[in-house]
Amino acid sequence: xxxxxxxxxxxxxxxxxxxxxxxxxxxxxxxxxxxxxxxxxxxxxxxxxxxxxxxxxxxxxxxxxxxxxxxxxxxxxxxxxxxxxxxxxxxxxxxxxxxxxxxxxxxxxxxxxxxxxxxxxxxxxxxxxxxxxxxxxxxxxxxxxxxxxxxxxxxxxxxxxxxxxxxxxxxxxxxxxxxxxxxxxxxxxxxxxxxxxxxxxxxxxxxxxxxxxxxxxxxxxxxxxxxxxxxxxxxxxxxxxxxxxxxxxxxxxxxxxxxxxxxxxxxxxxxxxxxxxxxxxxxxxxxxxxxxxxxxxxxxxxxxxxxxxxx
Numbered sequence: 186x187x188x189x190x191x192x193x194x195x196x197x198x199x200x201x202x203x204x205x206x207x208x209x210x211x212x213x214x215x216x217x218x219x220x221x222x223x224x225x226x227x228x229x230x231x232x233x234x235x236x237x238x239x240x241x242x243x244x245x246x247x248x249x250x251x252x253x254x255x256x257x258x259x260x261x262x263x264x265x266x267x268x269x270x271x272x273x274x275x276x277x278x279x280x281x282x283x284x285x286x287x288x289x290x291x292x293x294x295x296x297x298x299x300x301x302x303x304x305x306x307x308x309x310x311x312x313x314x315x316x317x318x319x320x321x322x323x324x325x326x327x328x329x330x331x332x333x334x335x336x337x338x339x340x341x342x343x344x345x346x347x348x349x350x351x352x353x354x355x356x357x358x359x360x361x362x363x364x365x366x367x368x369x370x371x372x373x374x375x376x377x378x379x380x381x382x383x384x385x386x387x388x389x390x391x392x393x394x395x396x397x398x399x400x401x402x403x404x405x406x407x408x409x410x411x412x413x414x415x416x417x418x419x420x421x422x423x424x425x426x427x428x429x430x431x432x433x434x435x436x437x438x439x440x441x442x443x444x445x446x447x448x449x450x451x452x453x454x455x456x457x458x459x460x461x462x463x464x465x466x467x468x469x470x471x472x473x474x475x476x477x478x479x480x481x482x483x484x485x486x487x488x489x490x491x492x493x494x495x496x
Contacts, residue, residue, distance in 0.1 A: 192430075194419050198412050199431040203438025205408035206278040206285070207446045208400045209270060215397035217386040218271040221404075223378030225270075226262060226371040228405035233368030236414065245361050245369060253356045254366060258373040260349035267378060268342035275335025277449045282439020283322055283459040284339040286466055289432050290315040291347030293469050299351055308472035315465025322458025367413050433467045 212221050234244075245251055273281045290312055296302035304312070323336045358366060391397070436459065443449035451459065 195430050199434035200438050201407050201412050203435045204442045206282040206439045207442040208403045209273045210278050212400035213274045215392040218274045219382035222267045222270040223382045225405045226375040229409040230368050230371035232410040237365040242365050254369050257349045258370040260345045262370045262374040265342045265345035268338040272335045272339035279440035279443030279449050282436045286436040288343040288346050291344050292350045295351045305472045311465045311468025314461050318458045318461025325454045432470045433463050
């Protein structure tokens with residue numbers, strides 16, 4: 186795979202995920218947040234596990250592997266996914282994409298706190314800029330309770346995803362392929378999200394029409410199963426800098442699609458805060474990529490870093 190093809194795939198990943206925030210807004214016009222999150226996990230897990238089985242992979246059977254996957258499932262594809270969709274239902278898609286992009290910042294901070302991972306000078310500056318940007322970005326929403334709750338949920342979603350990423354660095358996931366790993370995570374999350382959604386929200390507010398079907402399929406397959414499969418493929422062929430590029434490209438496309446498809450506009454505070462967040466994420470992932478280049482790691486670690494980038 187040539188460098189140009191790798192870069193093109195990385196940009197495609199950022200486009201697919203960046204558009205997802207706006208697509209979720211369209212889906213939420215026809216259903217409720219938890220039910221949407223649950224339906225995404227059902228479809229995504231079916232596609233990924235099916236793909237893994239077609240590749241000749243086996244469903245994990247070891248208790249230790251299933252236990253580790255369960256922890257990551259709770260943090261990333263249950264709590265984080267649920268909070269993400271609930272947060273998107275309360276704030277503009279562009280703002281949601283910017284707040285969600287703070288996940289690499291939380292990953293770096295938790296790696297430092299929980300794993301005693303070193304933070305370079307560039308990484309420290311990036312963390313400071315990113316978190317200041319988050320405060321500035323969120324400040325206009327604090328005047329309204331609905332938006333404030335949405336921002337809090339999105340920050341919680343980024344934090345939960347970051348914890349899952351750090352846990353994956355701490356434990357051994359080498360016996361399970363990346364595609365099967367996420368497929369099983371989603372399957373476990375579906376078993377939690379669907380029953381909770383049916384009890385808490387029910388289906389009375391869900392419009393079972395193509396208005397829901399099309400964005401649901403996009404959010405489940407191109408923005409979920411396809412992007413992860415692409416990341417799993419690219420991670421072993423791209424440089425760490427290329428693989429991490431999607432981390433700061435996603436919010437750019439998230440804001441762009443919110444403007445094109447939902448006529449959203451960023452205010453001055455959101456624009457300044459978003460710029461600080463993107464700059465901070467760029468510095469953090471670039472510092473991490475440089476450190477990785479200086480200390481080569483096996484392919485499974487490369488896939489974990491790619492997952493760090495997409496949050």
